[in-house]
Amino acid sequence: LQLVSALRQALNLGQFEIHYQPQVSIADGRIIGAEALLRWRHPELGTVSPAEFIPVAEDSGLILPIGEWVLRCAVRQAKAWLETGLAPLIMAVNLSVVQFRHPDLPKLVTRILDEEGLPPEYLELELTEGVAMQNPQGAIDVMNNLHECGIRMSIDDFGTGYSSLSYLKKFKVYKLKIDQSFVRDISTDPEDKAIVIAVISLARSLGLKTIAEGVETAEQLAFLRNQGCNEMQGYLFSKPLPAEQFEALLKRDT
Numbered sequence: 379l380q381l382v383s384a385l386r387q388a389l390n391l392g393q394f395e396i397h398y399q400p401q402v403s404i405a406d407g408r409i410i411g412a413e414a415l416l417r418w419r420h421p422e423l424g425t426v427s428p429a430e431f432i433p434v435a436e437d438s439g440l441i442l443p444i445g446e447w448v449l450r451c452a453v454r455q456a457k458a459w460l461e462t463g464l465a466p467l468i469m470a471v472n473l474s475v476v477q478f479r480h481p482d483l484p485k486l487v488t489r490i491l492d493e494e495g496l497p498p499e500y501l502e503l504e505l506t507e508g509v510a511m512q513n514p515q516g517a518i519d520v521m522n523n524l525h526e527c528g529i530r531m532s533i534d535d536f537g538t539g540y541s542s543l544s545y546l547k548k549f550k551v552y553k554l555k556i557d558q559s560f561v562r563d564i565s566t567d568p569e570d571k572a573i574v575i576a577v578i579s580l581a582r583s584l585g586l587k588t589i590a591e592g593v594e595t596a597e598q599l600a601f602l603r604n605q606g607c608n609e610m611q612g613y614l615f616s617k618p619l620p621a622e623q624f625e626a627l628l629k630r631d632t
């Protein structure tokens with residue numbers, strides 16, 4: 379209860395912040411995207427992890443205003459970076475199941491893009507595989523609606539949610555994010571290795587791009603490159619950064 383009331387005030391008190399983690403092309407090492415990751419700094423509780431407060435925000439319904447704030451902020455930042463003339467980026471934003479199921483989602487996203495002046499192709503919404511597979515037919519419908527608005531979608535935490543091939547083919551997504559639990563022991567665990575190889579090959583045959591999450595070592599990267607994974611995200615390149623620090627990286631990159 380204490381967390382809920384603190385969370386209720388967090389938006390008004392300006393306690394939220396977004397950090398941006400680079401998404402990097404494995405072929406040439408360039409930054410081609412950013413994932414927006416929400417951070418909450420509470421004066422007494424300290425920095426609270428989204429893993430802790432997102433479930434509370436979902437149960438209380440607060441995820442709707444919070445999620446809208448994240449979208450607005452990330453889209454505005456993407457527009458600002460686009461204007462600087464630095465390499466164009468795709469901004470990836472995590473969607474909660476509650477947002478995904480809300481009937482006004484396509485309208486809301488379209489309105490924010492319009493108001494901020496960002497073309498829809500620079501935004502990507504991440505939906506976890508678990509959420510997509512809870513109600514696959516519903517997910518197909520929502521993805522179709524978003525797709526018609528020109529908005530890209532990716533499947534987050536891929537490999538953990540038991541997608542069936544027939545559904546995956548019907549999901550209007552353009553990228554699979556290989557879950558970091560498979561990447562972690564990729565160099566030593568034969569099963570993880572086999573799973574990652576299978577996901578990359580599956581994606582390729584469906585015409586989807588792949589990004590590996592949680593890449594921390596040069597060895598993991600070499601393996602992914604050999605298998606033809608398109609992109610990587612992880613501490614090896616950079617942890618999630620405040621906007622100014624991300625921008626400094628971008629400038630160094632251009």
Ligand code: G
Nearest residue numbers: 414415416427428429432448472473474618
């Ligand atoms: O960045 P970090 O590892 O702390 O994120 C923990 C979890 O919180 C991840 O699963 C991530 O997807 C989720 N998360 C981070 N930011 C957001 C957000 O803006 N919205 C939602 N729904 N989840 C987020």
Ligand code: G
Nearest residue numbers: 472534535591592593594611612613614618
């Ligand atoms: O669930 P989602 O994939 O949206 O969340 C990504 C989470 O992974 C974020 O909380 C982010 O801080 C974290 N993360 C990003 N890169 C790495 C990494 O290289 N190693 C680990 N352990 N976590 C990472």
Ligand code: MN
Nearest residue numbers: 413472504534
């Ligand atoms: Mn994500």
Ligand code: NA
Nearest residue numbers: 534535557591
């Ligand atoms: Na993930």
